[in-house]
Amino acid sequence: MKTISIILLAIIIILSFIYGPGALRIYRIMHLYDEDKIAHNFINMSELFIASESIKPSSKAKALPRSDNVFILPDSYQFEGKDQNLEEALKYFKTDGLLIIKDNKVIFEDYFNGNTSTSKHISWSVAKSFLSALVGIAVNDGLIEDINDPITKYLPDFKGTGYDGIKIKNILQMSSGVLFNEDYADPNSDINKFGRAVAAGTSFRDFAKTLTNHKEQGTYNHYVSIDSQMLGFLLIEVTGMPLREYLQKNIWEKIGMEDEAYYLSDNKDVDMALGGLNATLRDYAKFGLLYLNNGKWGDEQVVPSAWVDASHNMDAPHLQPEAGDLSSNTWGYGYQWWVPGFPDTDFTASGVYNQYIYVDPLSNVVIAKTSSNHRFTAEKEYSKAAHVAMFRAIAKSTNSNL
16 A cells, blocks of 8 residues: 555656646545545635635625524434434534524524634535526626527637537526536546546636537536536626626625635636635625525615526426426526425525535525535435435424524
8 A cells, every 4th residue: 555655646746747736636636525634625725726816805794693592403304204313414414514594693603524614615516606696797787688698699719619509598597408427426427527627727618618519408407517617708708807806896795795705716717607616604604695685685686686586486397396307407496596396485506515505585594504525426316305304494493493
């Protein structure tokens, strides 16, 4: 084993001379999710990968008010036909932080695995829901004329690629028809090829241009993270600024975000729109509260209310929960937000390894959760379903446990 480690180290050193920092980043990716490293890595991504300039705290940063009442988490939740111990489940899924808001006040907040209230935790695909808000703002400001426009109207360099002629709306709803394997457990999947390519120095844009289309757009719901990156390219084009600046101007500043944040970026200084946002749990929760309140913060309509509504209401059969042959997903999908379904009243931003911003309008609850669940790739659907069951039990308990 020692000999193998020495040989591997020698190979990495040689590759670093040939390929530069890219080889070392590939090595870091190989060990990013190791059980003994994952929790530390998820709050120190800027040490491992290229990071953007900081998104600054709001000039009117303000902590959310806290309830005077003590909230105690329920002992159990119903899942797979029986009672499950909630505390044990939170440990099992490697919860790093849990924050609950009820009636616009924080009623619970706790951290684990070395995390604190100031830890900048990787969002993974929770970032997609932030991205959706920014697209809605750009549409409202007239920077995007119509989401039924083909994206190549704004990004002509993608003509002749898998995204040629694909409507912005179908990209928002993960219905582009682009061929993509998002299986994190498969080392040869497109999402893992993407990670290796970027680590080796390929730009996000160049990778996106390699993808092809294999289904008619707007007919089949299939999760393609590069769809979200395309929306990032779109925003950069129409706003004339990096994604992080548009986020700071239109969301971070307006809703009083308390701390700095940053994106992971490529070697062209393009932010990783599909899942590279790193922020505190409190600021993630604030974003959920913005959506609970239909895009309004105080007296200002930050995100158009009609956009918020469309973001979690599915308008086609292939976007519904349990859509069968029309979808590769069990949950429903709106504008970069998930709808678990049955009932269709709650919705969530969701990222791999169990990151969530869960919103339940009926209970007036937001739950933000960060995690470093190294088991995620082996039990993806199980862990997602378990989290919805936990969140629904917590939300229900707030109606009688305060």
